[in-house]
Amino acid sequence: MTEASTGALYDPHARVHLGVFYTGVGPQLLWNDPSAADHVAIGTFVEVARLLERGLFDAFFLGEGLRVRENRGRVHDQDVAGRPDAITQLSALAAVTERIGLVATQNATYNFPADLARRLASLDLLSDGRAGWNIVTTDNAWTGANFRHGGWLAHERRYDRAGQFVDAVTALWDAWEPDAVVATGEAKSWARPGSIGEVARSTDLVDLRAVPTVPASRQGRPVLFQAGDSDGGRELAASRADVVFSANTPYDKAVAYAADLRARLARYGRSADSLRILPGASVVLGDTPDEAVERARWVREEQMSAPRAITFFEQYWGTDLSGYDPQGPLPDIDPVEGELDPSRGTIPIERRTGKLALIARWREQSEQRGLSMLELARQVAPGHPAFVGTPSQVADEWVRYVRTRAVDGFNITPYLIPSALEDIVDKLVPELQERGAYRTAYEGETLREHLDLPPLNP
Amino acid sequence: MSESRLPTAVELDGDGAHPAAWRYSGRAPGAVLTAGALREGVAAAEAAGFTLATFDDAPVPPSTGVNAAGRLEAGARAAFAATITERIGLAPTLHVTTTEPFHLATQLASLDHAGRGRAAWLVGAANDPESLATIGASPLAPEELRREVRDVVDAARLLWDSWEDGAVIKDAATGRFLDADRVHHVDFAGARFTVKGPLITPRPPQGQVVVLAPAALELGARADIALVGGHDTAALGERAAEARETGTPLAFAEIEVLLGGTDASAAGRAARLEESAAWPDTGRFRYVGSAGGFARLLRSLAGIVDGVRLHPAVLAADLPLLAEHVLPALDAAGLHRPPATGATLRDALGLPRPANRFTAAS
Numbered sequence: 001m002t003e004a005s006t007g008a009l010y011d012p013h014a015r016v017h018l019g020v021f022y023t024g025v026g027p028q029l030l031w032n033d034p035s036a037a038d039h040v041a042i043g044t045f046v047e048v049a050r051l052l053e054r055g056l057f058d059a060f061f062l063g064e065g066l067r068v069r070e071n072r073g074r075v076h077d078q079d080v081a082g083r084p085d086a087i088t089q090l091s092a093l094a095a096v097t098e099r100i101g102l103v104a105t106q107n108a109t110y111n112f113p114a115d116l117a118r119r120l121a122s123l124d125l126l127s128d129g130r131a132g133w134n135i136v137t138t139d140n141a142w143t144g145a146n147f148r149h150g151g152w153l154a155h156e157r158r159y160d161r162a163g164q165f166v167d168a169v170t171a172l173w174d175a176w177e178p179d180a181v182v183a184t185g186e187a188k189s190w191a192r193p194g195s196i197g198e199v200a201r202s203t204d205l206v207d208l209r210a211v212p213t214v215p216a217s218r219q220g221r222p223v224l225f226q227a228g229d230s231d232g233g234r235e236l237a238a239s240r241a242d243v244v245f246s247a248n249t250p251y252d253k254a255v256a257y258a259a260d261l262r263a264r265l266a267r268y269g270r271s272a273d274s275l276r277i278l279p280g281a282s283v284v285l286g287d288t289p290d291e292a293v294e295r296a297r298w299v300r301e302e303q304m305s306a307p308r309a310i311t312f313f314e315q316y317w318g319t320d321l322s323g324y325d326p327q328g329p330l331p332d333i334d335p336v337e338g339e340l341d342p343s344r345g346t347i348p349i350e351r352r353t354g355k356l357a358l359i360a361r362w363r364e365q366s367e368q369r370g371l372s373m374l375e376l377a378r379q380v381a382p383g384h385p386a387f388v389g390t391p392s393q394v395a396d397e398w399v400r401y402v403r404t405r406a407v408d409g410f411n412i413t414p415y416l417i418p419s420a421l422e423d424i425v426d427k428l429v430p431e432l433q434e435r436g437a438y439r440t441a442y443e444g445e446t447l448r449e450h451l452d453l454p455p456l457n458p
Numbered sequence: 459m460s461e462s463r464l465p466t467a468v469e470l471d472g473d474g475a476h477p478a479a480w481r482y483s484g485r486a487p488g489a490v491l492t493a494g495a496l497r498e499g500v501a502a503a504e505a506a507g508f509t510l511a512t513f514d515d516a517p518v519p520p521s522t523g524v525n526a527a528g529r530l531e532a533g534a535r536a537a538f539a540a541t542i543t544e545r546i547g548l549a550p551t552l553h554v555t556t557t558e559p560f561h562l563a564t565q566l567a568s569l570d571h572a573g574r575g576r577a578a579w580l581v582g583a584a585n586d587p588e589s590l591a592t593i594g595a596s597p598l599a600p601e602e603l604r605r606e607v608r609d610v611v612d613a614a615r616l617l618w619d620s621w622e623d624g625a626v627i628k629d630a631a632t633g634r635f636l637d638a639d640r641v642h643h644v645d646f647a648g649a650r651f652t653v654k655g656p657l658i659t660p661r662p663p664q665g666q667v668v669v670l671a672p673a674a675l676e677l678g679a680r681a682d683i684a685l686v687g688g689h690d691t692a693a694l695g696e697r698a699a700e701a702r703e704t705g706t707p708l709a710f711a712e713i714e715v716l717l718g719g720t721d722a723s724a725a726g727r728a729a730r731l732e733e734s735a736a737w738p739d740t741g742r743f744r745y746v747g748s749a750g751g752f753a754r755l756l757r758s759l760a761g762i763v764d765g766v767r768l769h770p771a772v773l774a775a776d777l778p779l780l781a782e783h784v785l786p787a788l789d790a791a792g793l794h795r796p797p798a799t800g801a802t803l804r805d806a807l808g809l810p811r812p813a814n815r816f817t818a819a820s
């Protein structure tokens with residue numbers, strides 16, 4: 001690829017940066033396997049974080065969902081559900097890990113900026129510069145029902161709020177001068193007078209006045225990740241983020257996304273190198289190509305079982321489909337009018353609107369190819385393993401991605417904890433190292449350094 | 459009856475309870491904001507055999523900067539401590555007025571999971587203009603505040619029950635990971651907010667996180683432990699009795715402590731600290747004197763209060779003296795025992811694991 005397509009030059013020395021996006025819940029995570037670890041036990045998290053540290057990963061990344069997923073008003077019972085608060089859990093992990101970055105997904109709509117800034121800054125100090133914040137903006141009122149102000153934010157304004165929120169948070173992180181605290185107990189005062197500032201904001205979206213209690217860590221501030229693919233999301237990334245967690249994983253989409261993002265970066269006067277692009281990736285490895293394909297088929301079938309296929313379509317039909325045979329055709333009834341199931345917060349944007357058109361397409365598809373509900377669900381539901389092959393095949397593919405600057409690496413979403421990650425650490429990482437495309441030891445101390453991000457401007 | 463008859467909590471915030479403690483910490487003033495300082499503090503408290511460590515906090519700086527102006531958020535500190543300790547209970551102060559009740563309940567449930575059943579919550583109710591300004595709000599009227607504290611505690615307690623024990627069934631035959639009949643909306647409606655539920659975190663190992671609250675918040679049976687002040691043992695005893703009458707199972711005396719080998723050496727230390735900063739009276743009992751005298755004082759409190767929370771004036775100086783002279787004396791008197799490895803905080807305090815109100819209801 002040339003510069004024209006991705007907005008950056010071919011780089012023969014480019015390295016793959018890896019994180020794990022530990023959703024902790026959801027349909028991609030297999031629970032029905034004897035090797036699946038206890039999903040809430042702290043021991044599982046410690047084990048995974050240390051495994052990734054052994055694999056020299058940049059980051060361990062926790063997802064967030066502020067309401068337990070439901071299907072037609074009842075808690076959805078087929079997927080792994082229930083997880084810890086991200087900053088609490090990462091603080092616990094900070095004590096028993098040494099190098100790996102610790103990234104918390106945190107919502108900008110249902111948090112108070114000064115409260116969140118303080119918690120993230122505390123994680124950053126406790127981990128000695130390894131914290132990150134994945135900024136998300138899920139704004140639906142269904143999630144808001146758990147919070148003081150309910151669904152207070154108009155969907156169109158979610159990124160206005162997020163932008164102002166992030167600016168207030170970064171101002172709070174920047175309010176202590178570098179040597180604000182005196183060197184000895186004999187000094188006149190604990191802090192040099194005037195060395196700690198106050199931050200005040202007063203708009204209709206962000207209102208606060210606070211003197212922060214936490215100074216900067218050795219990486220300056222937590223690394224900012226952005227996840228969300230709309231125009232507003234991309235603008236937030238280009239204007240403020242250090243890393244994007246993108247959903248554009250297939251190569252062509254990744255190339256187009258990189259070009260788009262780099263054009264946006266330039267408009268904000270930022271260099272192409274000031275933002276890392278790490279799309280989500282599910283990886284299924286096998287010792288032979290056939291074994292990998294077979295395993296990917298098994299993963300897919302486990303992830304989309306017959307009961308799950310019914311539930312999947314119920315979310316779009318908005319009604320009870322339990323009377324339909326998953327091995328039979330799509331329901332002949334019309335879907336219920338109205339919104340998609342409120343778990344939409346993490347459903348890709350194109351699926352959230354135009355559900356009637358989507359259903360029409362599915363009908364056509366299943367009739368033309370004679371697909372049952374189950375077969376169709378396996379094809380159309382999101383979450384197909386993106387990378388299937390031997391460690392060597394996947395390594396080759398990833399090297400192409402990074403050298404052509406389509407991406408800077410991947411956020412791996414594991415399907416089985418911990419075994420799927422053990423395979424990546426023990427088999428895929430060495431292949432990348434052999435190709436000179438992966439570190440052989442941590443070179444830096446902070447998350448910012450792991451990501452090879454330029455130092456923050458003073 | 460609890461395993462120890464005078465369970466002993468220690469406040470680990472900053473360099474100690476005295477405003478000038480930072481001058482006597484034995485390390486650079488800024489070091490208090492590091493992981494290393496936290497690690498040392500909790501390790502010392504656990505090794506000493508304390509039942510519980512508390513982590514004071516506020517949304518605003520602890521002082522204007524003449525004394526310490528920095529502090530890490532208490533929930534994060536307690537969580538960090540969870541994976542490097544095995545026995546001691548961990549109680550961050552989280553304020554009901556400046557946080558989201560749902561987040562607060564999630565954070566505490568998560569702390570209990572990370573600490574394998576050792577989490578507690580010290581209920582904070584910051585209501586000064588500066589604290590409320592951090593969320594763009596104004597102080598509440600006294601009656602409103604009283605109601606708000608109760609509402610947030612009620613909401614948190616409901617949310618902790620929103621997942622019944624055993625809700626995760628992993629039933630391969632039916633393809634169900636959880637039993638939807640055992641995970642509940644809570645539909646909490648308070649005066650100023652509502653919460654739908656369920657919590658995003660399964661029920662904490664202790665069922666309910668242990669709730670500590672200053673007696674002045676008048677939480678009654680909503681709290682497990684009331685923290686009572688008073689300038690003499692008679693006042694402590696009266697307030698403890700009052701708290702128990704309102705339905706709080708346990709009452710702990712709040713005691714500020716500054717020790718020396720002798721009364722004279724303690725008085726000398728106090729005088730030196732006082733030259734740098736006055737130690738304001740917060741209504742708590744204050745002891746300045748020999749370690750031996752302090753052990754006698756604590757022995758005399760057994761039977762009057764159900765436990766104590768100690769606020770060492772200077773952690774670097776007073777924590778070692780407590781560990782070396784005071785806790786062993788309580789131990790020898792049969793009044794105190796370090797919590798057992800693997801026991802929950804409720805076990806250590808003799809508090810039962812509560813039934814789940816949703817299970818009880820069905």
Ligand SMILES: Cc1cc2nc3c(=O)[nH]c(=O)nc-3n(C[C@H](O)[C@H](O)[C@H](O)COP(=O)(O)O)c2cc1C
Pocket residue numbers: 062063064065066105107135136137138227228229230231232233234245246247280345346349
């Ligand atoms: C790869 C990826 C991962 C995401 N992970 C989360 C998550 O863990 N929690 C969450 O609340 N939202 C998550 N989101 C949702 C988005 O961050 C965003 O808030 C939502 O998609 C709405 O923004 P949009 O309209 O820009 O897509 C994720 C989005 C993407 C693309």
